[in-house]
Amino acid sequence: MTTTDSKIKLDIKKIQLDFPILSREVRNNRKLIYLDSAATSQKPQVVIDAQNNFYETINSGVHRGAYYLAELATDAHEHAREVIANFVNIKSEQLVFTKNATESINLLSYSFLNATLKAKYGAEVDKRLILNPGDEILVSELEHHANLVPWQELCLKTGAVLKWIPITDQGLLDYSKMDSLISPKTKIISVSHMSNVLGSITDIELVGKAAKSVGAFFFIDACQSVPHMPVDFSKLGADAIAWSGHKMLGPLGIGLLAATEELLEIMPPFISGGSMIETVSMQKSTFTKAPKKFEAGTPPAAEAVGLGAAVEYLQKIGMENIHDHERHLTKLMVDGLKNIEGVTIYGPTDDQDRGSTVSFALNGLHPHDVGQVLDDMGIAVRVGNHCARPIMDKLKVQSTTRASTYIYNDDSDIQTLLEGIDEVFRFFGSK
Amino acid sequence: MQLSNMYQEVILDHYKSPRGKGLQSPFGGEAHHVNPTCGDEITVRVLLSEDGKTIHKVSYDSTGCSISQASASIMFEQVDGKSTEDFDKASNEFLAMMQSKGIFEPNEDILGDGISMIGVAQYPARIKCALLSWMAAKDAIIRANGDK
Numbered sequence: 001m002t003t004t005d006s007k008i009k010l011d012i013k014k015i016q017l018d019f020p021i022l023s024r025e026v027r028n029n030r031k032l033i034y035l036d037s038a039a040t041s042q043k044p045q046v047v048i049d050a051q052n053n054f055y056e057t058i059n060s061g062v063h064r065g066a067y068y069l070a071e072l073a074t075d076a077h078e079h080a081r082e083v084i085a086n087f088v089n090i091k092s093e094q095l096v097f098t099k100n101a102t103e104s105i106n107l108l109s110y111s112f113l114n115a116t117l118k119a120k121y122g123a124e125v126d127k128r129l130i131l132n133p134g135d136e137i138l139v140s141e142l143e144h145h146a147n148l149v150p151w152q153e154l155c156l157k158t159g160a161v162l163k164w165i166p167i168t169d170q171g172l173l174d175y176s177k178m179d180s181l182i183s184p185k186t187k188i189i190s191v192s193h194m195s196n197v198l199g200s201i202t203d204i205e206l207v208g209k210a211a212k213s214v215g216a217f218f219f220i221d222a223c224q225s226v227p228h229m230p231v232d233f234s235k236l237g238a239d240a241i242a243w244s245g246h247k248m249l250g251p252l253g254i255g256l257l258a259a260t261e262e263l264l265e266i267m268p269p270f271i272s273g274g275s276m277i278e279t280v281s282m283q284k285s286t287f288t289k290a291p292k293k294f295e296a297g298t299p300p301a302a303e304a305v306g307l308g309a310a311v312e313y314l315q316k317i318g319m320e321n322i323h324d325h326e327r328h329l330t331k332l333m334v335d336g337l338k339n340i341e342g343v344t345i346y347g348p349t350d351d352q353d354r355g356s357t358v359s360f361a362l363n364g365l366h367p368h369d370v371g372q373v374l375d376d377m378g379i380a381v382r383v384g385n386h387c388a389r390p391i392m393d394k395l396k397v398q399s400t401t402r403a404s405t406y407i408y409n410d411d412s413d414i415q416t417l418l419e420g421i422d423e424v425f426r427f428f429g430s431k
Numbered sequence: 432m433q434l435s436n437m438y439q440e441v442i443l444d445h446y447k448s449p450r451g452k453g454l455q456s457p458f459g460g461e462a463h464h465v466n467p468t469c470g471d472e473i474t475v476r477v478l479l480s481e482d483g484k485t486i487h488k489v490s491y492d493s494t495g496c497s498i499s500q501a502s503a504s505i506m507f508e509q510v511d512g513k514s515t516e517d518f519d520k521a522s523n524e525f526l527a528m529m530q531s532k533g534i535f536e537p538n539e540d541i542l543g544d545g546i547s548m549i550g551v552a553q554y555p556a557r558i559k560c561a562l563l564s565w566m567a568a569k570d571a572i573i574r575a576n577g578d579k
Contacts, residue, residue, distance in 0.1 A: 028433055368496035368498070372438075384468050384470070389470075398470035
């Protein structure tokens with residue numbers, strides 16, 4: 001295989017220089033080949049600098065204190081919110097900062113639980129949020145545990161019933177089964193936009209329409225899509241989407257929830273305490289409007305500012321360009337893997353409808369052993385069940401090896417991976 | 432290649448030709464252990480003597496990586512037919528070795544082929560793989576004794 005970097009309009013070599021970690025050596029003084037961006041992405045210098053700059057020059061509590069630094073910190077925090085909101089085409093008021101995407105999804109599920117419990121004890125809540133025994137929540141079989149376990153928990157606490165859209169052998173949702181799974185009993189549908197294991201992309205429009213047809217809330221786990229392709233909230237037809245900052249070049253410790261103004265208005269708070277109240281007496285409290293209603297406590301402001309810088313960096317490159325580049329890398333990877341005897345690819349092998357996350361097996365070898373030999377060559381891939389155990393059951397495997405790319409990966413990274421796989425077979429004498 | 436410290440020939444040999452694999456009856460205690468990060472699983476059965484001091488029979492069935500499979504095979508060799516006191520000695524020695532970051536002089540009289548796992552101790556992500564069978568066996572013995 002020859003490299004085809006010249007066909008790409010982006011200068012990946014130049015982009016790589018923006019990421020300090022990519023210049024470090026790993027095991028055996030090998031160059032780091034980072035192919036685990038679906039787990040967490042690396043950070044460009046501008047993000048590290050923005051976060052450091054916050055601590056070095058304006059660190060103070062945001063939304064509290066009337067002094068100069070507090071004003072600067074608050075401005076920086078809210079500017080970041082504006083930048084990120086604009087990135088997915090929503091108003092700032094529609095963007096809630098959380099700890100991570102898992103917390104964003106829990107925010108949603110707990111809002112239903114809290115509304116259901118509050119109604120039981122006479123508080124006034126929007127009836128659409130109340131779950132009764134026999135109500136149904138629909139997910140899919142390819143969910144990350146983060147978009148499965150919170151809904152299982154909600155069912156256990158309310159008597160609602162969890163259903164799921166099965167997946168096909170190609171790792172796509174089996175939409176033909178959807179109609180029989182959706183009824184007026186369906187109150188919530190929550191699916192992932194792109195599988196973190198198989199890279200398959202969900203037909204959001206189709207699922208969204210089905211949700212609307214029965215008046216169900218429609219949520220999307222967008223962790224794997226927002227970092228890698230243009231996403232416009234208004235075009236998804238969703239009531240809310242959740243994703244994380246650290247998978248899109250931002251710092252760890254900050255996640256996001258984008259929602260319709262209506263949903264944010266009717267949902268009761270998830271975590272309560274300081275910052276999210278209007279008035280407090282010993283008897284009772286009233287709450288501020290969203291997004292702050294959902295941001296109790298001192299927020300991770302430096303992380304928000306770092307994420308704002310990450311989004312500006314992504315916008316400068318252009319999400320369409322990023323998507324195109326990754327489609328190109330995915331094709332190289334999938335075609336290359338197909339050409340190696342003894343490799344099984346899980347999920348779609350057609351680059352048209354998949355993201356750049358590719359799971360595969362080396363026949364007869366355990367992913368842990370595969371990952372170990374690749375690591376010895378400086379190649380970082382993920383091995384395991386990828387927090388999506390039901391997919392493993394469906395594929396009838398214990399675990400898979402997963403390689404995933406981002407904007408800083410180039411053709412030679414893929415080439416090194418493919419050579420690495422040959423080396424794994426050689427090492428264990430399987431060929 | 433540094434990797435050959437971990438994947439020593441004797442480990443690959445146990446992996447490719449596991450000793451004592453396959454569950455057997457009767458048994459006095461059984462334990463099923465899982466490594467949740469990779470999904471590796473093992474079931475260990477033990478049959479103890481009346482006084483609980485001798486392991487008449489240990490058997491196991493497992494799926495997983497080369498390290499966890501080889502470790503189970505080695506554990507079988509070291510434990511089958513021995514006293515529970517010997518088991519405790521061996522499992523303690525093995526645990527100490529795995530927690531040593533590789534700075535350890537393992538006792539071959541106690542661990543047998545288990546000394547080959549010293550290289551694994553240098554890779555924190557793989558320590559669990561090596562310990563899985565030993566921990567399951569320990570549990571199975573406790574259960575067998577509990578049933579008496």
